Amino acid sequence: EGHKMERYPISIVDFARVKTPFIIGIWILSASIAKIGFHMTPKLHLIFPESCLLIVVGVVIGVVLYFCTDVAVSPLTPNTFFFYMLPPIILDAGYFMPNRLFFDNLGTILLMAVVGTIFNIATIGGSLYACGVMGIYGEGETPGLMDVFLFASLISAVDPVAVLAVFEEIHVNEILYIVVFGESLLNDAVTVVMYHMMESYNEIGLDKIIAQDIASGVGSFFVVALGGTAIGIIWGFLTGLVTRFTDHVRVIEPIFIFVMAYLAYLNAEIFHMSGILAITFCGITMKNYVESNISQKSHTTVKYALKMLSSSAETIIFMFLGVATVNNKHVWNTWFVVLTIAFCSVFRVIGVIWLSALANRFRLHKLSRVDQFVMSYGGLRGAVAFALVLLVDENVVKQKNMFVTTTIAVIYFTVFLQGITIKPLVKILNVKRANKRKPTMNERIHERFMDHLMAGIEDIVGKTGNYNVRDKFKRFDNRFIRPLLIRDLKGAEPKIIETYSKLTMRDAMEVMRRNPSTI
Amino acid sequence: MGNKSSLFLRNEEIAQIQEETGFTPNQIERLFSRFTSLDRNDCGTLSREDLMRIPELAINPLCERIVHSFFAESNDDRVNFRQFMNVLAHFRPLRDNKQSKLNSREEKLKFAFKMYDLDDDGVISRDELLSILHMMVGANISQDQLVSIAERTILEADLCCQGKISFEDFCKALDRTDVDQKMSIRFLN
Numbered sequence: 001e002g003h004k005m006e007r008y009p010i011s012i013v014d015f016a017r018v019k020t021p022f023i024i025g026i027w028i029l030s031a032s033i034a035k036i037g038f039h040m041t042p043k044l045h046l047i048f049p050e051s052c053l054l055i056v057v058g059v060v061i062g063v064v065l066y067f068c069t070d071v072a073v074s075p076l077t078p079n080t081f082f083f084y085m086l087p088p089i090i091l092d093a094g095y096f097m098p099n100r101l102f103f104d105n106l107g108t109i110l111l112m113a114v115v116g117t118i119f120n121i122a123t124i125g126g127s128l129y130a131c132g133v134m135g136i137y138g139e140g141e142t143p144g145l146m147d148v149f150l151f152a153s154l155i156s157a158v159d160p161v162a163v164l165a166v167f168e169e170i171h172v173n174e175i176l177y178i179v180v181f182g183e184s185l186l187n188d189a190v191t192v193v194m195y196h197m198m199e200s201y202n203e204i205g206l207d208k209i210i211a212q213d214i215a216s217g218v219g220s221f222f223v224v225a226l227g228g229t230a231i232g233i234i235w236g237f238l239t240g241l242v243t244r245f246t247d248h249v250r251v252i253e254p255i256f257i258f259v260m261a262y263l264a265y266l267n268a269e270i271f272h273m274s275g276i277l278a279i280t281f282c283g284i285t286m287k288n289y290v291e292s293n294i295s296q297k298s299h300t301t302v303k304y305a306l307k308m309l310s311s312s313a314e315t316i317i318f319m320f321l322g323v324a325t326v327n328n329k330h331v332w333n334t335w336f337v338v339l340t341i342a343f344c345s346v347f348r349v350i351g352v353i354w355l356s357a358l359a360n361r362f363r364l365h366k367l368s369r370v371d372q373f374v375m376s377y378g379g380l381r382g383a384v385a386f387a388l389v390l391l392v393d394e395n396v397v398k399q400k401n402m403f404v405t406t407t408i409a410v411i412y413f414t415v416f417l418q419g420i421t422i423k424p425l426v427k428i429l430n431v432k433r434a435n436k437r438k439p440t441m442n443e444r445i446h447e448r449f450m451d452h453l454m455a456g457i458e459d460i461v462g463k464t465g466n467y468n469v470r471d472k473f474k475r476f477d478n479r480f481i482r483p484l485l486i487r488d489l490k491g492a493e494p495k496i497i498e499t500y501s502k503l504t505m506r507d508a509m510e511v512m513r514r515n516p517s518t519i
Numbered sequence: 520m521g522n523k524s525s526l527f528l529r530n531e532e533i534a535q536i537q538e539e540t541g542f543t544p545n546q547i548e549r550l551f552s553r554f555t556s557l558d559r560n561d562c563g564t565l566s567r568e569d570l571m572r573i574p575e576l577a578i579n580p581l582c583e584r585i586v587h588s589f590f591a592e593s594n595d596d597r598v599n600f601r602q603f604m605n606v607l608a609h610f611r612p613l614r615d616n617k618q619s620k621l622n623s624r625e626e627k628l629k630f631a632f633k634m635y636d637l638d639d640d641g642v643i644s645r646d647e648l649l650s651i652l653h654m655m656v657g658a659n660i661s662q663d664q665l666v667s668i669a670e671r672t673i674l675e676a677d678l679c680c681q682g683k684i685s686f687e688d689f690c691k692a693l694d695r696t697d698v699d700q701k702m703s704i705r706f707l708n
Contacts, residue, residue, distance in 0.1 A: 364612050364705045435695065441672045442692035445648075448655060449581070450631060450701045456585035457610055458704055459576040462553045465704055468575070475578065489659060496656060500668045 058322015094283025125152030159382030228274035236285025
């Protein structure tokens with residue numbers, strides 16, 4: 001009650017009360033308008049990936065804010081990123097994951113995500129430190145061993161947001177897509193563990209680390225990865241179970257899907273496990289069961305709401321990345337930036353070549369040279385690295401600002417240079433493109449037939465392979481899990497029936513469209 | 520324990536099988552040891568029962584058809600190692616550098632087609648498709664619905680309007696399918 005009211009006012013201006021939601025609203029609005037703008041501008045969206053243009057808009061807004069207001073505005077804080085912007089993107093990815101493809105290539109994906117990321121952290125960290133020892137970065141700027149590895153662990157991981165944003169637009173063939181994208185999702189476990197490990201080693205102090213700390217680090221990797229996955233799967237089953245009973249209240253069906261997946265993410269984060277893995281696997285698991293329980297309309301709602309949420313989150317992240325670039329705390333160290341970019345690219349290529357050679361010994365479908373090139377070139381770094389570098393404690397790591405600047409430089413390098421050139425390169429190299437269409441009745445039946453056949457052949461040959469394992473899982477699923485989670489069970493091959501009803505539905509619509517008088 | 524001396528692979532046999540199927544000698548030996556372990560009576564050939572006895576295969580919905588496909592070429596309901604290898608050769612990945620006639624796209628499709636076409640008349644009839652669907656989809660679904668699925672499938676594939684799926688129709692319907700990927704397994708070396 002600052003001033004006394006004398007007369008009743010006609011109107012009052014009270015911005016403070018709505019400030020936060022209003023500013024959020026303005027951000028979303030301007031990001032969306034910018035997006036419309038790109039797609040309306042002829043040719044612009046053909047040359048640049050959307051993410052580049054969003055960053056540019058972000059920089060422009062950042063510059064305007066920088067000169068117009070005296071406070072440095074940085075809306076991209078680690079908390080908003082990890083709690084509000086990342087989960088929708090990852091849930092969207094997990095829920096619409098082509099499961100079959102993902103599990104068929106799981107071996108390669110895991111190899112790239114786990115061994116590849118560790119390899120990158122070790123080599124990038126090692127090389128950067130070696131250069132530091134030689135004194136290239138200059139007096140006082142040289143970070144310590146643990147600081148370098150902290151930085152390496154956050155810069156090494158391929159970013160799911162950036163990869164999705166770029167790969168969604170170029171439509172490479174599905175195997176290439178799933179390997180790069182799966183890697184970006186699953187390497188989160190490695191990133192989280194390495195980051196926390198280096199962080200606490202830093203606090204303990206290099207000279208006081210004993211073997212036990214290293215052993216616990218390795219152990220915690222399994223806890224973080226498997227724990228996150230398990231939490232996700234459990235929440236996924238629970239979601240299936242809940243939707244079994246929603247046939248009387250159809251309107252709340254989508255809510256369960258969103259809220260329970262989000263809770264899975266937070267649940268994993270409580271224990272410092274991998275939230276990304278949790279929400280990915282929650283989406284993968286729940287889809288199998290939820291789809292048969294919820295109504296067609298709820299399904300459409302889920303689909304569009306997820307797409308909308310994830311694409312707006314992605315839009316905002318890239319814009320905020322641009323805005324956050326403009327601040328007055330930059331410490332530019334040319335050698336450190338150039339060497340980081342060089343090491344990131346070189347070791348990415350070496351890692352991919354080495355690991356694909358390893359994977360090809362076990363793969364039925366070898367990764368060709370061109371595939372390997374797109375895989376190494378598609379290793380984009382993005383907002384996860386940025387959010388992680390912001391989390392670094394300035395009191396422990398003195399070079400934090402230099403790390404932030406370098407991270408931004410690496411993100412710009414990968415998103416702009418690699419993002420812009422990957423499209424023409426894919427065209428020049430003649431990479432097989434994806435052809436996405438709904439399966440016909442014949443394809444559905446004969447392909448399923450072939451699956452059974454191959455499982456049988458594997459049994460005869462006495463080999464445990466993909467078909468074999470999938471067959472076992474399906475049998476288990478059909479006998480024990482589906483009856484528990486699904487309201488009305490439709491035989492052992494729901495996909496065949498689903499395809500049938502979709503096709504007949506489409507035919508019926510077509511008939512109605514042609515003969516409107518019959519309605 | 521029977522007399523096993525007759526069950527060793529001779530080198531010229533390996534060479535011959537290698538020639539016919541494109542398997543490497545290592546793969547042949549490995550498959551041969553699998554073959555002998557399936558051959559309970561040590562007589563150098565397999566009977567239907569030998570294959571049916573494999574526990575996982577026994578619960579495969581297409582078990583009977585798969586086993587049957589191994590005996591398509593034999594007259595006396597037994598299959599020897601060479602015939603066994605000839606069947607398996609269909610599932611070698613095409614992209615292996617050693618080509619053979621047996622694992623081309625067409626051969627793979629022909630193999631699958633023959634499994635549908637029980638009476639061997641060169642077309643898949645409605646009843647043949649229906650019996651496969653019945654095996655795969657199982658009992659929870661009504662016969663009427665299965666019939667309409669089968670009819671719809673035939674209608675979609677049948678280009679000559681004869682109410683049946685010929686081999687050409689079958690290939691055409693699977694034009695977009697990567698058959699090599701679907702119908703290959705990696706044989707261990």
